[in-house]
Amino acid sequence: MGDSILDVMEQLVPIGRFSRMTRLSIKALRHYDRIGLLQPAEVDPSSGYRYYRLTQTRTAEAIRLLRGVDMSLDDIATVLADDTAPDVVDKLLDRHRERLAESVRVQQRRLTTVQRLITGKEPLVPYDVTTKTIDPITVVSIRRHTDKAGISTAIGESMHALYATVMGSAAELAGAPTVLYHDVIDEEQSGDLEVALPIAEPAGPIAVDGDMVRRTVDGGMVATTHHHGAYDEIDGAYHVLAGWIAEHGHTPGFPARELYLNDPSEVPEGEQLTEVQWPFG
Known part of the structure; x- marks a missing residue:
């Protein structure tokens, strides 16, 4: 048999x-x-x-x-x-589905950019560099250490906490929400960033606790450009600024800044507007 x-x-x-x-x-x-x-x-x-x-x-x-x-x-x-609970498996698969969906969205934006380049609707290097002197500003801020993958989460969580504190106080907002990069954060290394809300002076009483501080951010000379588009495609602006600073014989300083000039909840991702400022000496 x-x-x-x-x-x-x-x-x-x-x-x-x-x-x-x-x-x-x-x-x-x-x-x-x-x-x-x-x-x-x-x-x-x-x-x-x-x-x-x-x-x-x-x-x-x-x-x-x-x-x-x-x-x-x-x-x-x-x-x-064998010992993984079914709900844990479902959460892992759902989290991976979100990662794939985000990857598709990123690729679609890149396809749109290439199409705009082909049709001449967008220049190959869409950044014009200017210089200006910026004044010191008073901010309420939270400083976080993160890798590149965690930037969005660090900014989102910190921004939420800052708005809750400022809106619940007598202080008044006095400028665009800002992120200061104290280190280079890329695929190779993590570093510190600081999420900040500028407030008017003289500011009313404002209670800060935990990692939140109220401080003055120094002014000075910066090279600046504007990025039109998704936040996660902003690296090109930094490359152009770094090139401009080197070409003109200057030394880049820190922190570099991003100022978010429109509300991402009110505009399509491709229409987000960010001013990037890089100090130099």
Whole structure:
């Protein structure tokens, strides 16, 4: 009598055959073994050759599918773990769906920009640099340390707390909401930023607590330009300003500033307007 289906499914197959069956490369399978994501059923002690059961193809297909939609290996491990609660899996998948949706939105904005360049509706370098002297300002602010991925969250949370404090006090707003970058924050390094609301002087009493402070931000000479478009596409403005400062023999200073000149809740993302100021000496 032939083997039952269960017997067949429990048979061992070498890594090469398992790779062809699952469309996962041998290199990937070895990596998944090292990190404990998909370990072979047996390893030959003399040769080190890996063998897998056919029942493991289900796990392999799940990994291949989730990697295909750019889910991280750490999240995949959590999704596939036997002790992960279903609601945790749902939250991970929903969070990843939001990341993919944001990626689509970013790519769509880039396509729109390219189309505008093709039709001549937008210059290749849409930044004009001017210089001016800015006065010292009094602000209520919160300073945060963050990496590039956390910038939006740090600004949003801090801005919400600042508005709640200022609006609940006798102080009056006296300028555009501002973020001061005390360090360069990019893919390579994290740093400090300071979210600030300018207030009029003499300001009425205002209670600050926790990380919130009331202080004077120095003025001085800045190179400045305007960015029209989504906040996460503002890097080009900094590149142009840095180039202008270097070309004119100046030394860039800190903090650089972003002043948000319209309300992002009232305009489309592509119409957000930001003034970027970079001090120099």
